[in-house]
Amino acid sequence: MENPAKNNPYYSRTDHTKLDISNEEWEKVLAPDLYAIAREAATERPFTGKYNDFDELGEYYCAVCGNHLFRSTTKFSSSCGWPSFFEADKEGVYYKRDTAYGMERVEVLCKRCDSHLGHVFDDGPKPTGLRYCMNSISLEFVPDSEK
Numbered sequence: 648m649e650n651p652a653k654n655n656p657y658y659s660r661t662d663h664t665k666l667d668i669s670n671e672e673w674e675k676v677l678a679p680d681l682y683a684i685a686r687e688a689a690t691e692r693p694f695t696g697k698y699n700d701f702d703e704l705g706e707y708y709c710a711v712c713g714n715h716l717f718r719s720t721t722k723f724s725s726s727c728g729w730p731s732f733f734e735a736d737k738e739g740v741y742y743k744r745d746t747a748y749g750m751e752r753v754e755v756l757c758k759r760c761d762s763h764l765g766h767v768f769d770d771g772p773k774p775t776g777l778r779y780c781m782n783s784i785s786l787e788f789v790p791d792s793e794k
Contacts, residue, residue, distance in 0.1 A: 666759055696782060701788070706718060706788070711757065733772050763785065
């Protein structure tokens with residue numbers, strides 16, 4: 648996989664310090680498509696993300712800052728068009744009410760850098776009943792074989 652940290656001095660999988668970086672600064676270091684989704688809450692078109700139909704074992708991190716978000720064993724096929732997980736790393740994400748576009752949703756954001764990841768819905772499988780519907784571009788996958 649590509650290295651998201653190449654031009655991003657804030658990316659780290661080991662530093663969990665909360666970041667307070669302006670969108671102006673993020674725009675300088677992030678690719679335009681990642682910036683649009685992570686910082687402006689845009690959304691990938693369904694069925695186009697690299698992790699939608701993907702099932703390797705490993706860990707998912709925030710593509711913006713490197714914060715741990717999901718373990719692959721919590722990923723499931725939801726057929727919604729975006730990678731879906733039934734459980735997130737409690738230290739990796741936080742939630743915010745989202746009423747954009749006339750809908751009531753719960754936005755999922757990275758706890759370290761405040762980047763938009765996607766939304767969570769209550770129509771997922773057991774044991775949580777949740778479906779974390781994420782944008783692939785907001786995620787970075789590291790296979791177990793590389794740990």
